[in-house]
Amino acid sequence: MLKSLRAPPAILVALALVLGSACSRTPESSGATPAAAFPAGSLKADGGSANTAEKRVVGFSQIGAESQWREAETTSMTIEARKRGITLKLADAGGKQENQIQALHSFLTQKVDAVILAPQKAQGFEPVLREFAAAKIPVILVDRGVECDPALYATLIASDFVLEGRRAARWLAENTSGPLRIVELEGTAGSAPAIDRKKGFHEELAKTPRLEVVRSQSAQFNLLQGKEVMEAILRAEKNQVGAVFAHNDDMALGAIQALEAAGLSPGKTIHVVSIDATRPALEAIVAGKLSAAIECNPLLGPAAFDAVAKALRGEKLEKRIVVQDAAFDSKNAASELPNRRY
Ligand code: AHR
Numbered sequence: 001m002l003k004s005l006r007a008p009p010a011i012l013v014a015l016a017l018v019l020g021s022a023c024s025r026t027p028e029s030s031g032a033t034p035a036a037a038f039p040a041g042s043l044k045a046d047g048g049s050a051n052t053a054e055k056r057v058v059g060f061s062q063i064g065a066e067s068q069w070r071e072a073e074t075t076s077m078t079i080e081a082r083k084r085g086i087t088l089k090l091a092d093a094g095g096k097q098e099n100q101i102q103a104l105h106s107f108l109t110q111k112v113d114a115v116i117l118a119p120q121k122a123q124g125f126e127p128v129l130r131e132f133a134a135a136k137i138p139v140i141l142v143d144r145g146v147e148c149d150p151a152l153y154a155t156l157i158a159s160d161f162v163l164e165g166r167r168a169a170r171w172l173a174e175n176t177s178g179p180l181r182i183v184e185l186e187g188t189a190g191s192a193p194a195i196d197r198k199k200g201f202h203e204e205l206a207k208t209p210r211l212e213v214v215r216s217q218s219a220q221f222n223l224l225q226g227k228e229v230m231e232a233i234l235r236a237e238k239n240q241v242g243a244v245f246a247h248n249d250d251m252a253l254g255a256i257q258a259l260e261a262a263g264l265s266p267g268k269t270i271h272v273v274s275i276d277a278t279r280p281a282l283e284a285i286v287a288g289k290l291s292a293a294i295e296c297n298p299l300l301g302p303a304a305f306d307a308v309a310k311a312l313r314g315e316k317l318e319k320r321i322v323v324q325d326a327a328f329d330s331k332n333a334a335s336e337l338p339n340r341r342y
Contacts, residue, residue: 249275
């Protein structure tokens with residue numbers, strides 16, 4: 001069973017992701033342009049290709065600090081900019097798309113050299129991206145995609161969220177038996193990871209009819225809301241829940257608190273599966289409270305600034321760069337912990 005969790009050889013993953021992407025609806029896997037792939041482990045400490053001779057100014061529009069993952073992503077961008085002698089203008093949108101759009105307009109006014117955008121939602125960014133295209137300022141999308149004309153951004157560097165959802169469902173199918181009542185804690189409504197993880201999870205689940213999602217509710221990728229939503233669901237379901245699939249670790253960790261407070265045994269009688277595989281999630285696996293975590297690597301700084309450098313040199317970029325991720329459960333979480341940087 002663990003075999004299915006291990007990262008397959010790079011070339012197969014690259015091929016699978018390219019092929020898998022060809023029939024998917026959302027920007028992460030629209031497959032319009034061939035995707036490049038690189039293993040998460042190969043995310044370089046320093047791409048070394050940025051033009052440090054002249055002082056570049058790059059704007060980074062971040063969604064907010066909704067999750068531990070997102071804080072790790074911000075840190076990765078900050079460290080990488082510093083390494084390359086780039087001035088990074090960081091705009092934290094506090095979880096509001098309108099703030100992100102406002103920050104992007106401010107980057108336009110400031111005439112930054114390039115922008116790195118982690119878009120909160122899939123829709124609503126096209127008009128401002130058109131303004132960047134008109135100003136000839138390259139936009140690098142990181143971690144989430146947007147629904148727009150792909151000509152409006154230089155590249156999208158992100159994991160395959162549909163695949164992540166599929167892998168979570170596969171773990172439950174392979175590690176349980178008998179009818180299973182599943183609670184799904186969704187990410188922010190309208191965000192690419194919430195849309196695509198749900199899609200992948202439900203598509204894969206449909207192959208195993210004994211697995212049934214009895215409740216799906218958003219908890220905004222946030223630990224506290226994960227706990228509160230789970231508490232409400234446990235009350236409504238009178239604790240009759242067999243498993244939890246959370247669209248990220250933070251919500252899973254919140255759900256674990258709620259399950260324990262209700263006298264239930266997460267990771268034992270109730271499987272909890274999540275996405276991200278952050279350090280606290282791996283620790284929860286080792287503690288026997290989380291069953292599995294599908295990795296989504298947030299250390300995108302080196303790849304993002306490599307893309308910035310290329311775009312500023314006028315080089316053509318792959319429209320889609322797919323981050324390769326691993327997966328963890330009780331069989332391999334402990335050995336990964338010493339290496340985990342987020
Ligand atoms: O876009 C990536 C997702 O957003 C991560 O899974 C989540 O933790 C984050 O906030």
